[in-house]
Amino acid sequence: MAAGRLAPGDRLPATRQLAAELGVSRGVVVQAYQRLTDEGLAAARTGSGTVVTGRPGTRRPALDRRRTLDELRLPLSTPDGIDLNLSPGVPDLSAFPRTAWLRAERTVLDRVTGSDLGYGDPGGAPGLRSQLVGWLSRTRGVRAEADDVVVTAGVAQGLALLAQVLRGEGVSDVAVEDPGSRGATDQLAYWGMRTTGVAVDDEGMRTDLLADAAAALLTPAHQFPTGVVLSPGRRRTLLAWPGLIIEDDYDAEHRYDRSPVAALQGSAPERVAYLGSVSKSLAPGMRLGWLVAPRRMQTALLAAKHATDLGNPAVPQLVLAELLASGDYERHLRAVRERQRRRRDALLGALRAHLPGARVAGVAAGLHLLVMLEGYGDTPDTVLAERVAAAGVMVHPLSWHRRRPGPPGLVIGYAAHPPDRLAEAAGRIGMALSPPGR
Amino acid sequence: MAAGRLAPGDRLPATRQLAAELGVSRGVVVQAYQRLTDEGLAAARTGSGTVVTGRPGTRRPALDRRRTLDELRLPLSTPDGIDLNLSPGVPDLSAFPRTAWLRAERTVLDRVTGSDLGYGDPGGAPGLRSQLVGWLSRTRGVRAEADDVVVTAGVAQGLALLAQVLRGEGVSDVAVEDPGSRGATDQLAYWGMRTTGVAVDDEGMRTDLLADAAAALLTPAHQFPTGVVLSPGRRRTLLAWPGLIIEDDYDAEHRYDRSPVAALQGSAPERVAYLGSVSKSLAPGMRLGWLVAPRRMQTALLAAKHATDLGNPAVPQLVLAELLASGDYERHLRAVRERQRRRRDALLGALRAHLPGARVAGVAAGLHLLVMLEGYGDTPDTVLAERVAAAGVMVHPLSWHRRRPGPPGLVIGYAAHPPDRLAEAAGRIGMALSPPGR
Numbered sequence: 001m002a003a004g005r006l007a008p009g010d011r012l013p014a015t016r017q018l019a020a021e022l023g024v025s026r027g028v029v030v031q032a033y034q035r036l037t038d039e040g041l042a043a044a045r046t047g048s049g050t051v052v053t054g055r056p057g058t059r060r061p062a063l064d065r066r067r068t069l070d071e072l073r074l075p076l077s078t079p080d081g082i083d084l085n086l087s088p089g090v091p092d093l094s095a096f097p098r099t100a101w102l103r104a105e106r107t108v109l110d111r112v113t114g115s116d117l118g119y120g121d122p123g124g125a126p127g128l129r130s131q132l133v134g135w136l137s138r139t140r141g142v143r144a145e146a147d148d149v150v151v152t153a154g155v156a157q158g159l160a161l162l163a164q165v166l167r168g169e170g171v172s173d174v175a176v177e178d179p180g181s182r183g184a185t186d187q188l189a190y191w192g193m194r195t196t197g198v199a200v201d202d203e204g205m206r207t208d209l210l211a212d213a214a215a216a217l218l219t220p221a222h223q224f225p226t227g228v229v230l231s232p233g234r235r236r237t238l239l240a241w242p243g244l245i246i247e248d249d250y251d252a253e254h255r256y257d258r259s260p261v262a263a264l265q266g267s268a269p270e271r272v273a274y275l276g277s278v279s280k281s282l283a284p285g286m287r288l289g290w291l292v293a294p295r296r297m298q299t300a301l302l303a304a305k306h307a308t309d310l311g312n313p314a315v316p317q318l319v320l321a322e323l324l325a326s327g328d329y330e331r332h333l334r335a336v337r338e339r340q341r342r343r344r345d346a347l348l349g350a351l352r353a354h355l356p357g358a359r360v361a362g363v364a365a366g367l368h369l370l371v372m373l374e375g376y377g378d379t380p381d382t383v384l385a386e387r388v389a390a391a392g393v394m395v396h397p398l399s400w401h402r403r404r405p406g407p408p409g410l411v412i413g414y415a416a417h418p419p420d421r422l423a424e425a426a427g428r429i430g431m432a433l434s435p436p437g438r
Numbered sequence: 439m440a441a442g443r444l445a446p447g448d449r450l451p452a453t454r455q456l457a458a459e460l461g462v463s464r465g466v467v468v469q470a471y472q473r474l475t476d477e478g479l480a481a482a483r484t485g486s487g488t489v490v491t492g493r494p495g496t497r498r499p500a501l502d503r504r505r506t507l508d509e510l511r512l513p514l515s516t517p518d519g520i521d522l523n524l525s526p527g528v529p530d531l532s533a534f535p536r537t538a539w540l541r542a543e544r545t546v547l548d549r550v551t552g553s554d555l556g557y558g559d560p561g562g563a564p565g566l567r568s569q570l571v572g573w574l575s576r577t578r579g580v581r582a583e584a585d586d587v588v589v590t591a592g593v594a595q596g597l598a599l600l601a602q603v604l605r606g607e608g609v610s611d612v613a614v615e616d617p618g619s620r621g622a623t624d625q626l627a628y629w630g631m632r633t634t635g636v637a638v639d640d641e642g643m644r645t646d647l648l649a650d651a652a653a654a655l656l657t658p659a660h661q662f663p664t665g666v667v668l669s670p671g672r673r674r675t676l677l678a679w680p681g682l683i684i685e686d687d688y689d690a691e692h693r694y695d696r697s698p699v700a701a702l703q704g705s706a707p708e709r710v711a712y713l714g715s716v717s718k719s720l721a722p723g724m725r726l727g728w729l730v731a732p733r734r735m736q737t738a739l740l741a742a743k744h745a746t747d748l749g750n751p752a753v754p755q756l757v758l759a760e761l762l763a764s765g766d767y768e769r770h771l772r773a774v775r776e777r778q779r780r781r782r783d784a785l786l787g788a789l790r791a792h793l794p795g796a797r798v799a800g801v802a803a804g805l806h807l808l809v810m811l812e813g814y815g816d817t818p819d820t821v822l823a824e825r826v827a828a829a830g831v832m833v834h835p836l837s838w839h840r841r842r843p844g845p846p847g848l849v850i851g852y853a854a855h856p857p858d859r860l861a862e863a864a865g866r867i868g869m870a871l872s873p874p875g876r
Contacts, residue, residue: 038699039579040673054674060707061733065561065585068737072744074560093552102547106540114531114854117721122512123503141477147503153591153747160746190745235478236492261476269498283555285752295499299506306510307628308598308746309591313754314723416552 001041001055012042012050073186082394084425088225088368088413091280092339097323097332104322108315116314122306124151124290125317131324132290136276140252141262142292143269150291150301151312154284155248156187158275158291159217161308162246163191165300166215174246175216177205179401181224184217184248197403204230207237215244221252221260225370225401225411227362229261238264244294245272251280253333255365256341270294278320280367281333288316340367346419347412347426354430367415370398373408376433381408384433391428439479439493450480450488511624520832522863526663526806526851529718530777535761535770542760546753555752560744562589562728563755569762570728574714578690579700580730581707588729588739589750592722593686594625596713596729597655599746600684601629603738604653612684613654615643617839619662622655622686635841642668645675653682659690659698663808663839663849665800667699676702682732683710689718691771693803694779708732716758718805719771726754778805784857785850785864792868805853808836811846814871819846822871829866 006012015033019026033050036042041054066077078085116125123129129146136142152158166172174188178197185195196213199206204223207230210216218238220230230238238245245264252260265274269292277289293301305311323329347369348360357375373384381397388395388410398409410429414422444450453471457464471488474480479492504515516523554563561567567584574580590596604610612626616635623633634651637644642661645668648654656676658668668676676683683702690698703712707730715727731739743749761767785807786798795813811822819835826833826848836847848867852860 035697035700037670038667038673039702039705040670040677041705043670054677054705063583063585063733063736065559068740069559071737072560072741074744090556093555096550096555098547098550102540102544105543109536109540112534112536114528117531117534117723118528119722121503121507122510145501147501153751156745157747187745190741229476232475232478232481235476239478239492259473262473264477267477267479267492283752284557284748285555287747287749287751295501298501299509302506303510303628306512307594307625309595309725310722311725313591313725313751314721316751316754 001036001052004055006052008052008055010052011048012036012052014049078394079389082389082392084393084417084421084428086393086395086413086417086425088396088411089284090413091283091367091415092336092343093283093416095332095336095339096283097328100323100326100328100332101319104319104326104328105315107322108318112315112318116318120311120314122150122302122311123147124149124312125314125321128317128321128324131321135324135329136263136274136290136292140249140260140276141266142274143266144292148269148292148295148298150293150298150305151317152275152277152289152291152305153287153309153312154277154279154289155250155275156183157287157308158273158277158289159184159187159246160191161291161301161304162273162293162297163188163193164304165297166244167192168300171214171244173214175210175213175243177218177223178403179225179398179406180217181219181248182401188217199404200226200228202228203234204228205234205238207234207241210238210241210243213243215246216241217246217248218264219248219250220264221249222255222363222365224248224250225368225396225398227366227368227370229363230264235264235267239268239271247272247274249274249276251366252276253281254337254340254367255363256337256344257364260365265292270296273297281329281336286316288312288320340415343414343417343419343422344369347414347422350423350426351429354426355433361409368411368413371410371412372398373410373433376408379408381410384408385410387432388429391432393425393428393432395429439474439490442493444490446490446493448490449486450474450490452487516832517827520827520830522831522855522859522866524831524833524851524855524863526834526849527722528851529721529805529853530774530781531721531854533770533774533777534721535766538761538764538766538770539757542757542764542766543753546756546760550753550756554756558749558752560588560740560749561585562587562750563752563759566755566759566762569759573762573767574701574712574728574730578687578698578714579704580712581704582730586707586730586733586736588731588736588743589755590713590715590727590729590743591725591747591750592715592717592727593688593713594621595725595746596711596715596727597622597625597684598629599729599739599742600711600731600735601626601631602742603735604682605630606738609652609682611652613648613651613681615656615661616841617663617836617844618655619657619686620839626655637842638664638666640666641672642666643672643676645672645679648676648679648681651681653684654679655684655686656702657686657688658702659687660693660801660803662686662688663806663834663836665804665806665808667801668702673702673705677706677709685710685712687712687714689804690714691719692775692778692805693801694775694782695802698803703730708734711735719767719774724754726750726758778853781852781855781857781860782807785852785860788861788864789867792864793871799847806849806851809848809850810836811848811871814846817846819848822846823848825870826867829870831863831866831870833867 129149265272273293385397396411567587703710711731799808823835834849
């Protein structure tokens with residue numbers, strides 16, 4: 001029937017005859033015919049045995065997952081010819097604390113109750129929310145109670161939920177940093193928000209240009225991709241501005257020279273929606289983050305989260321709560337921070353040696369460097385990044401993250417590679433960018 | 439400053455003086471003032487020391503999570519006075535296979551690679567998708583390749599993604615079963631779909647009444663809440679109907695008397711969007727499910743999933759893949775099925791003894807029974823359920839799941855309780871429903 005050899009109206013062989021042909025008991029054939037009948041593909045007709053009445057669906061169109069993902073601008077595989085992928089945003093995944101995670105999960109599963117595993121609070125497991133407020137208060141100055149926290153599937157989902165609620169409030173414009181995160185802009189666009197770029201300089205977003213926008217998305221502690229910290233004066237301007245501040249605290253755990261500046265949220269909890277996640281501290285594949293928003297938004301945010309997925313998976317939430325409570329999360333972060341600092345220093349030193357005309361922007365923090373290439377003439381940074389790619393090293397041209405044109409630069413992620421590989425990468429970048437014949 | 443005792447313009451004490459007062463080194467105070475300055479709350483003014491320039495946000499409105507959840511119709515806690523919660527939809531969470539899950543997770547974490555934990559394919563981990571197509575083909579007759587599967591945060595998210603894609607195609611009406619799942623209807627409404635109820639009788643949804651609806655949501659293998667199986671004739675009508683069939687295969691693992699009828703998807707893969715999850719087989723708190731949709735919808739579905747959460751968490755996906763590959767998932771299901779069958783039999787027997795006027799609807803499957811109470815006069819089933827609640831037993835009145843009025847009934851979940859507790863519940867239900875003085 002699936003192959004089309006039996007069409008509706010055709011008679012199936014008598015059960016006794018088919019059973020004999022196939023060498024099986026008649027009961028097996030009767031059962032098979034019953035299944036076909038139950039599925040609506042055949043019917044027993046008095047006097048004429050079992051007759052075909054339907055046809056399973058025909059051949060399906062071809063699938064090409066890679067093309068589909070490319071259409072969605074989701075380059076999930078490293079391009080051919082690249083052996084050193086220094087795209088920004090990916091942490092050192094080999095550092096994932098497997099032992100501590102498994103130990104915490106065993107503890108969690110030993111004491112988990114039925115209600116922990118049932119349909120839960122869409123805002124997240126209470127145990128995790130209460131650990132998070134302690135952690136965020138201590139490390140980031142966030143002011144919140146456990147019930148202020150909505151556990152999310154990461155910053156991207158936090159943006160999706162906020163966009164849905166803002167749309168419900170009649171807001172459809174968000175100011176974003178330029179240069180800034182292209183992923184965040186794409187995300188907001190899917191949820192119907194128009195984004196306007198606001199220039200970023202050495203003090204962070206030009207908050208004096210926000211004017212009457214209703215909402216602004218910023219990375220105040222460590223701007224992506226420039227690495228600058230929002231200056232005290234700009235923070236003051238921002239806190240006096242009446243719109244909703246969406247604070248993406250994406251890598252605040254990774255400051256190497258001093259404690260990071262506190263979150264804006266602590267200065268204005270009813271004006272700031274604060275977003276964070278474990279994507280840079282544990283792994284992006286955890287899809288686990290948090291949102292602390294002004295209280296007037298809470299009912300609508302919980303409705304949005306419930307309609308999106310009914311809430312985050314329970315077990316990983318409880319495991320993170322256990323890691324926070326045991327101090328294992330903090331120990332892990334300390335070790336990772338020390339390792340990333342050494343990697344940053346290694347890349348920085350090697351770039352100074354191999355790329356003397358470049359200037360490294362931003363503070364000692366994060367998982368990537370921005371290298372400004374003003375000294376490289378008028379060549380667009382997309383072309384410079386292609387030359388680097390031809391040497392097997394993948395980096396992002398700064399212009400990928402820009403809306404308005406600006407000086408050329410390269411965004412180079414260092415977190416995923418040991419110092420010797422980073423020195424190798426810097427050497428190849430230096431070779432690739434040295435003008436021919438020099 | 440937070441308490442309002444220091445206002446903008448006020449001078450902070452000199453660092454030396456405050457250090458002496460507090461008995462700390464001056465460096466500590468200097469650092470603290472620097473933090474306040476960085477945060478925009480204070481500024482160093484030449485000649486006048488450090489001056490307050492901002493004020494942290496004032497007191498926030500009160501939070502009442504329980505009221506918020508009640509407004510959203512999410513009753514997450516058992517009401518006062520209930521000691522036997524027999525609400526439908528919750529599996530036996532004490533049966534969660536902790537040992538097998540932890541063992542599989544150890545295996546997964548031993549061999550997990552960086553790319554497994556990075557930003558992955560929004561459609562899900564390839565390893566899980568390929569295990570799922572084997573499993574769904576074998577147990578449900580689903581026809582799919584691994585790339586047809588979108589791993590979701592459960593059936594609710596599958597509906598959310600489908601609704602977004604349907605809206606993009608200009609479809610905003612979905613036919614649903616009446617009675618049917620109220621949760622599914624609420625979910626579709628959030629995403630902008632109007633739902634129209636189509637009557638359900640002893641053969642399932644009246645597919646002859648679908649007419650020119652563009653999409654229909656059904657539970658063909660075991661209708662919720664009536665427990666009937668969609669008849670062969672109705673399946674044929676449905677397969678000849680041109681709209682999109684959304685097949686919620688919510689508890690197909692739980693048929694006790696024979697193999698469940700195959701999924702409709704296998705008969706028409708380009709016309710059916712098939713939804714399933716581990717909510718009834720493992721736990722709702724896993725938030726892990728799957729969607730197999732017509733191929734024309736795939737790019738839009740992946741875009742919606744990406745914009746929603748970038749994809750499901752990686753580790754639980756890989757653990758489920760391991761459980762499917764090892765056979766542990768199938769062994770778990772067999773054990774659970776046997777236990778549920780005994781519980782169903784226990785409840786059924788006790789109800790026959792204590793509630794002789796009632797009629798139990800549906801086939802031997804699932805996690806709940808529908809008890810029809812035509813013999814109980816004109817009393818609405820909401821009143822009958824209240825009488826039962828007064829005896830400490832929570833059940834759902836059938837009318838909660840109805841759009842149009844119909845005969846009274848009670849939907850009684852049995853999965854979460856052992857046979858003796860179910861017998862106790864049936865006894866109390868019988869007492870509560872016996873007419874006074876009889």
